[in-house]
Amino acid sequence: MHTTTLHRPTHRETLWELEAAIERGDLITVFGRCTVDYDGRATSTLGPGNRLVILKPDGSTLVHTDEKRTPVNWQPPGCEHHASVRDGRLRVRGTRTTPDETLDIHFEQVHQFSALDVTGGRDLDLYGSEEDLREHILDDPSLVESGFTPLETERESTAGPMDIYGEDAEGVPMVVELKRRRVGPSAASQLQRYVEALHREFGDSVAVRGVLVAPSVTDRAADLLKENGLEFVALDPATGEPPEATEASEEVEPPEASEDADGDEPKEADSETDGSDG
Amino acid sequence: MHTTTLHRPTHRETLWELEAAIERGDLITVFGRCTVDYDGRATSTLGPGNRLVILKPDGSTLVHTDEKRTPVNWQPPGCEHHASVRDGRLRVRGTRTTPDETLDIHFEQVHQFSALDVTGGRDLDLYGSEEDLREHILDDPSLVESGFTPLETERESTAGPMDIYGEDAEGVPMVVELKRRRVGPSAASQLQRYVEALHREFGDSVAVRGVLVAPSVTDRAADLLKENGLEFVALDPATGEPPEATEASEEVEPPEASEDADGDEPKEADSETDGSDG
DNA sequence: GCTTGGATATCGAAC
DNA sequence: GTTCGATGTCCAAGC
Known part of the structure; x- marks a missing residue:
């Protein structure tokens, strides 16, 4: 069990840890001020605000605001995560095929970064279906x-x-x-x-x-x-x-x-x- | 902008900060080893494992494993969050009515606790509907x-x-x-x-x-x-x-x-x- | 509150 | 891969 946490890191620090965490297969959370652009089955843009972003090792991507069960933007499993620093912003991109879809998250500032080692059972025992x-x-x-x-x-x-x-x-x-x-x-x-x-x-x-x-x-x-x-x-x-x-x-x-x-x-x-x- | 983070806190510490964060209306993340029990429209149990739990100020509750876009367990907006320590475990309970539903999360150990001040636009501009x-x-x-x-x-x-x-x-x-x-x-x-x-x-x-x-x-x-x-x-x-x-x-x-x-x-x-x- | 249908639905199974 | 139906679907709009 390991967790890595950065507080108000620079984009370079975040980028470094992000790539390492993706390599390790960690579940990653990034909390920060960002904008989001999606293009695929539909197209969407989301203006700046503080959101919680979750990157899962299976490629799932979630962008959560402070409301609703459903993420404001997302990518289903199977997408590839890639991070970079451009124009003073941290860009986290998730892409997939069939259908071709891209989710771009641009961070103006990262308040917190965490890499979590999520293990253990994931099979639900459900009754009443x-x-x-x-x-x-x-x-x-x-x-x-x-x-x-x-x-x-x-x-x-x-x-x-x-x-x-x-x-x-x-x-x-x-x-x-x-x-x-x-x-x-x-x-x-x-x-x-x-x-x-x-x-x-x-x-x-x-x-x-x-x-x-x-x-x-x-x-x-x-x-x-x-x-x-x-x-x-x-x-x-x-x-x-x-x-x-x-x-x-x-x-x-x-x-x-x-x-x-x-x-x-x-x-x-x-x-x-x-x-x-x- | 404030964030509160605890690393490997005791249940008492988590309980204290959890209640304060709920009071403030923060978005809360708890990463730890837990079991989950749901009862409502259906019934489910989830055995022990490390998961990421998200509590939103609107009452939404999400339990995420390392896979899938969909949480393994959840509660939609409108539920009330309550935390307590019992039998050496931290219990986070979300309840709602119409229909009556209860989600119980029992933490054996908390690896990380965070309270985040999630603000900013949440209105998506979407095209292609x-x-x-x-x-x-x-x-x-x-x-x-x-x-x-x-x-x-x-x-x-x-x-x-x-x-x-x-x-x-x-x-x-x-x-x-x-x-x-x-x-x-x-x-x-x-x-x-x-x-x-x-x-x-x-x-x-x-x-x-x-x-x-x-x-x-x-x-x-x-x-x-x-x-x-x-x-x-x-x-x-x-x-x-x-x-x-x-x-x-x-x-x-x-x-x-x-x-x-x-x-x-x-x-x-x-x-x-x-x-x-x- | 219930009803109805849309959704970047997601997910799983069968083919 | 596509197709099809279930889902604790969630969600908004209308009534």
Whole structure:
């Protein structure tokens, strides 16, 4: 464990230590008054101010102000760091390819420089993701519906891979799309794409059900589901159970006859079970 | 401009300076060996290791390893920071509400503590966004198509606000969806939602055209557009012109003898003849 | 406060 | 390498 710290160093001192730290593979922080110019997928400039700059040994670059979780400027991993002193300023440049991008940081003054030996585990153990929700359902498919039988995960279609493909108690094909949090219109569209792909695959005469599984759904998404004859089941990704206070509110009276008189409608799409607690 | 730095401080020393720095509204960095526990929208644990922790005066919290642009753990702005010493460890806790979330960082040892007075501009001047693409088109609507007339931006519909609403030379309503980068299936679905909303609004007998404007499109998205009778125009958000080497590759104009014998001509705005069930 | 969609999104997995 | 969807996405604007 080593750390190197310079206080109000000259640019030459900073340059020297910077190059050594990059060589060592340290994580570097530079606090100072600087301007920032970015050119790549977009273009940006940032006027002078005191910021915290972080250079990681994997090439990541972060420029942080005193606000927000998101850096005001950055470079993802894979970029190359190079420092130089020009016109009385310290320039730190990060460049990468695919796409070609350049981030230039010009320091008027460096208040503090540190080189840190960052080691140790970086693998997070996380729980409550969409994958956890999927495992809950595969463990107990009746969470989706009594009689549901999962047949395949990541089943391919012309619209892309489906989260869970299976069939209901009657043998009707079902597409299940999982979301770990409250869903909006885009999730409803995504499910609709998969259902349409199966219709093209099987022919329109074959009934296909689409079920969205998530803790809750917005009103507009519920409308979209209903318009497309899709269904919704409320489940929490962490517990695999219906979210709190939903047990009594389920099966809110589905509307009587839908005007869609195809004859092959698989089941009532009671998508408005949620709609609550917006 | 002031900075406070401690090297290998005791937990008590760190605690003292930490509380003072939070009070002052400084940006704080703590480098040390720690574990991290998060509980909120999901749950996570991170085993011991040396990491760089950043506490911002707006409540943002970042835990960085030596890799990736994204922090391994974090808290967005608005959380409250509190530090304490327990069981020989320094605990830094960030809590927030809506949703309820807690981030706990337990330091076994602090290698370096810094409190920084981060000031100065934080407003980025950025160019090349979707908004810039929109301005290019509003300046010169023929970029989309000769005769195109924008009538409204952010026009509301039951499917949400459309980027640009207008009409073509024949007076046929057009929805234009803008993307600053290469688009995939979701953008095609989004455009389709808007077109469907206008069909419901105007009645299926009224033709409506949907046009996606982006630098390029993936194969699958192109298929989706075609299936739904939607169109694509290639434009670069920064220049407002067709992307490089696209001059010769005609966008809308298909090669003379297309094997597609559907009679599917986008210009005829044939969405209503298709009667898509979606 | 919730909803919606953009972002220099980043990231990872499948192809 | 590209494509695609998840993310504790974050974030701003609108309501």
